[in-house]
Amino acid sequence: MSLLTLDHLTVHRGDRAVVRDVSLRVGAGECVGLIGPNGAGKTTLMRAALGLLPATGTSSVAALPAAARARQAAWLPQMRDIAWPVSVETLVALGRTPHLAPGGRLREADRAAVDAALARLDLAAFRSRIATQLSGGEQARVLIARALAQDAPLLLADEPIAGLDPAHQIMTMTVFAALAAEGRAVIASLHDLGLAARHCTRLVLMGAGRLVADGAPADVLTPENLAQVFGVRAYYAQTPDGPVFQPLEVVK
Amino acid sequence: MRYGTLIAGLGALVLVLFAASLLIGPAALGLGDSLGALFAGRGEAAVLVMREIRLPRALLGVMLGASLGLSGAAMQGYLRNPLAEPGLIGVSSSAALGAVLALQTGLAASFALALPLMALAGAVLSVLLLLLLAGPRGSSLTLILAGIALSAFAGALTSLVLNLSPNPYAAAEIIFWMLGSLGDRSFTHVWLALPFMALGWVLLATLGRGLDALTLGEDAAAALGIRLARLRLVLILGVAACVGAGVAVAGAVGFVGLVVPHLLRPLVGARPGRLLPASALGGAAMLLAADIAVRVIAPGRDLKLGVLTALVGAPLFLHLIYKTRREGL
């Protein structure tokens, strides 16, 4: 079942196309790593797919009305905004906004979703802490929990593991993989190609606004693609511990 | 439930202050005489005092305070900035300019609704201009600077209009438009302001969920199903209706929209949606208290409301600026 279908999606900023003619289908069960160098158009692609930016071409999610879209796709922006000193529980419960009954009271199902999201991100102990007083990495996890509480079939996350410690990076990627295994789909932009190679079922490589490669990690992280798009040479091997990827040097 | 208790407590406070406002005034009426006149219509002159002078004044106090508290909470929620307040960022002074224009051009004399409508138009223009200047997530600096410029400009034009008026009293009334007063207001003013204020309350009350979601930023809120363009429009109209109608009948009373949300925010868990009803009640209480104080401190002198609210509000504003800078917000 396809959860997101992009058809010839193009986004212009001024005269320049920052995303050019991208077509993509993401189905249930997929954990997609969206990779590419800075300025490749990863964030723009995701925002346009959600309908947060004007674009030409079509996106199955952007085509939905606002309320239905919020139940279909959750979005975790790169900017970690927490404007007011609310409690962690309150912040995570904001993820329930699309599901709330008129009047805004949390129902049993909402509480359960909030509890589950807190548990998944190892945040149960933080429940009544003030979110703005947490460390940057803790805030990042709270915001991921917020996106999980939205309980949407599709999760788009923009650099969700940037700034997390290694344990929580791995934990977050494991959560994403588990979500996909449950029959949802995750699209996450990542700069850590090692984690992407280990945890994603599929990688989408972007370069200069175009979709360059799309497929299993081993098929995308080829020396040619790495050299051409990232300008690096890397060590990539299948080991008894799973795939291991390590960038080695910059190539001209 | 804690939030329920808070709302009930604030409601009770408003009721007590409302009663006190009815019972305090320069005409020395006893408690029995006051109540007899108000409810049973006993005593011809006392009835006039209670029903035509004190009742509309107390009602306007509640209406104006609720409007200002609500507007402050809504603007702060939308801009995610605790310094946003209609009086500080020039919305009130622009509304005052609209009101003064309606009065001095004679428009208000030929068509009574022109007064609140022109004030509302002034407020709408200023909010649009502010959003344009300060951007969607206005940084404190641009917001306050834009507000200062707007206040100064609207204030200067108001002075100009009043100075050019053929009425010798008009020029002296710049202070009323800048600081506000409920002195000698009547039911005429209540009926003039109420429809617009009620509209503003209804509009702003619908924003709770959207403002809550905006805690996460515009992008996340939009992805949570909040229609931001619509929210912005409702906010502008709601604030303009509340502030415009309030300024048209009572002048620009500052700082209520700053002080009240600030004091109540910790009590509602900082949730912008819950802050809206709490700030409406808190604003009503603060304005009633200020209006009682002006009558007790200087009876018969028409001390301006804005003097008292600024005495409380300005130090708090400085404290907020200091805190904002320290936190590098």
Place this chain on the structure above:
Amino acid sequence: MVGQSPFRRVRAVLRAVFCAVLGAATVTAAGAAPERVVSLNLCTDQLAMLLAAPGQLVSVSFLAQDPMNSAMADAARAFPANRGQAEEVFLMKPDLVLAGTYTSRAAVSMLRRLGIEVVEFPPERSLDDVRRHLRLMGQVLGQQARAEAMIADYDTRLAALRADPAHRPRAALYSANGYTTGGNTLSGEILAAAGFDNIAAEAGVPAGGALPLEVLVMLRPDLVITGARYPGASRSEALLDHPALAPLLAAVPDAPATNADWVCGTPYVLRAIEGLVAARKALEDGR
């Protein structure tokens, strides 16, 4: 007061007091009547217009032409108006300038330094001041005979109007900003002469001050005399439209308003008293 020694200032004050209060006109020291007189003050304008010989008065203040404030606005239009600026007055080459003690202070001291004779009149505070100022103006302008005739006429008409009825209705002078005027003023004496008691006394306001609307309503005067309304709008005057005041105002539908006749101490105050006497008789008849 740069460039003016304390001694000169004292002398100027003394001279003003001397001229105004004792009525010794300094100009008459030379014996001749002044030939080019400029008046800077609304009240001296009117006194001068009443007494000056044709051609003697050169200019009056612009306020004298405003019917809201001046009982002689029509007559004043025959004169060029001044705005009390030293420069414009100096260019009129006056040999005497008339001023109020509270008006155009800077212009008055400037004109004195330029060697022009200035006579200052304090505001009239009583019906007796009318008589005193007519006499003083007569001396200053060299029109003593005309002044004495006018004083005699004033006294006769005032005596005829002055009433001391058995029942004195209670009246309130209530103008913009809730300002009420007490007994020790020209307005207060006008009211008393017409046979009214002033409610300001009951409210404890001796001369003038704000009277809260509530207090006025509770005192329930028989007559409320409001000020004439200026064009344009003001919150100060909007008070007079307050619904709580409406029953008091409606009680006497054609109650007189304080108008230009009340502003200055000229014989026109008699017209104000006449209006009030008529209103009092209407009140008695309606009773």
